[in-house]
Amino acid sequence: MPLLLLKDLPRYECLLEAAKEFPDLDPSACEAYLNLLRTSDEVHAVIEGLLAEYQISSGRFGVLMLLGRAANARACGPVGGSTPAELADAAGVARATMTGLVDTLERDGLVRREPNLEDRRMMSVVLTPAGNTLIRSMLPKHFQLMAALMQPLTVEERKTLVGLLHKVLRHAPDCNRRPSPSA
Amino acid sequence: MPLLLLKDLPRYECLLEAAKEFPDLDPSACEAYLNLLRTSDEVHAVIEGLLAEYQISSGRFGVLMLLGRAANARACGPVGGSTPAELADAAGVARATMTGLVDTLERDGLVRREPNLEDRRMMSVVLTPAGNTLIRSMLPKHFQLMAALMQPLTVEERKTLVGLLHKVLRHAPDCNRRPSPSA
DNA sequence: AAAACATCATTAGCCACCTAACTGTCAGCC
DNA sequence: GGCTGACAGTTAGGTGGCTAATGATGTTTT
CATH class of the missing domain: 1.10.10.10 (Winged helix-like DNA-binding domain superfamily/Winged helix DNA-binding domain)
Known part of the structure; x- marks a missing residue:
């Protein structure tokens, strides 16, 4: 059950680049946040695959x-x-x-x-x-x-x-x- | 957007207890799994609170x-x-x-x-x-x-x-x- | 050229989630 | 006894997911 998060996470260098435009963007926080949601989404999807059987x-x-x-x-x-x-x-x-x-x-x-x-x-x-x-x-x-x-x-x-x-x-x-x- | 995961996670000792009944239950894996989904759910809820504004x-x-x-x-x-x-x-x-x-x-x-x-x-x-x-x-x-x-x-x-x-x-x-x- | 196939967007119908309003029941208080 | 408020569960309406089927358009094959 996708959270509608970006499926392909941005590379860290892109976050650094974006941080130039948005001073509020903390690259390491953003990376951790995105990976957390993305991974749990994937894990959740795997479990749902089993339950669906x-x-x-x-x-x-x-x-x-x-x-x-x-x-x-x-x-x-x-x-x-x-x-x-x-x-x-x-x-x-x-x-x-x-x-x-x-x-x-x-x-x-x-x-x-x-x-x-x-x-x-x-x-x-x-x-x-x-x-x-x-x-x-x-x-x-x-x-x-x-x-x-x-x-x-x-x-x-x-x-x-x-x-x-x-x-x-x-x-x-x-x-x-x-x-x-x-x- | 709750995943309908248990809101209160079981204590580790309970997992150890349950592992006696279910030999397939790996307590450390289960704990990691539950914490991952629970935390991301909570983080997601916080973000949704902002978006809702x-x-x-x-x-x-x-x-x-x-x-x-x-x-x-x-x-x-x-x-x-x-x-x-x-x-x-x-x-x-x-x-x-x-x-x-x-x-x-x-x-x-x-x-x-x-x-x-x-x-x-x-x-x-x-x-x-x-x-x-x-x-x-x-x-x-x-x-x-x-x-x-x-x-x-x-x-x-x-x-x-x-x-x-x-x-x-x-x-x-x-x-x-x-x-x-x-x- | 025509037919078969593939692809894009949409539609329709289902499920799970929410909030808000409603129904019925209990408990307290006059 | 009869209000009044609190509370349990349901109902109603909205949103966002999904799959399956459809119609329109391109592409490929014959």
Whole structure:
């Protein structure tokens, strides 16, 4: 699912050239930014290729994963599934989006909505046996693909990468400052 | 534009735990994979926040950037703009998608379609003055935001990051092998 | 020259994402 | 008891992706 980023990244010398015209352009920052988005886009596309073999989009896969995790976590009692609101929060999408995803998953028989008897505003979403079977059959290939994608990096390099990414991730929200939040 | 990835990444110990159940799960690969997608998602969201102030989606911005670049490159002669096919290729989207993007950009007066006199199948897409003004006014803030996003990394760290990402990027296409390409 | 093929742009229909508005339910308060 | 507000989930409408099919135009082959 392309972010519509430039597919061919500019060479560093071009960035240096462009920096002459745009004093705000920081070549090393720009290069890191472009490579980050480009690489993750490519990785994402590879994963989607695998999921597509199972007729599953990345969004639907995320929901199934969350439900599978919840199914593991219960173990003890007959805890119902997760609510659409919980799923939406965990996945970082709007509730209306989750409604649509659950709609199609339910249509395909992979999940089921169950009313909550205590609070009639709430629903529980649970994996059906078919959904559970599907996700269990996908996981091994999914993990293999992750491993293959990261194979060019040593374990040490992966740690370095995670550390660098984490610095950026933690700091990103600070860049959201609106120009004039009246404060 | 969320990829519907889990918003809260699992802790490393959880990955180790899960690896007991799924022998294919490589914890360090999984961690790197999740952090890569999560971070780029966050960075992308920050950038979209800026673009939204200009009523521009990430897709539309990409098109305007490509056209702006083309406008710079001509310089010498009255070279027409780019064709929709070139734009789609450069942006990595389907041609139909580019048709839709150009539609809305043209509707908003930011680009213009011009017929190609030599080959009547082809169109040229060019920035209008309004489009050019818009993109020129956005670029400085866009560059500032890139710099802010990468501010937590030193120049040295950025080089390291780019190097690691590049290894993954180059290798990613090899992971696309379909199970049985009959070869 | 005519027919077959390739290519460009568009259209139509699907999915996933968003925000905003709506419906039904719960909980508190008069 | 009956308001009022908060909250869960859905619905409605818009945007941007995709694929597949179409129509118009070039190109190649016969």
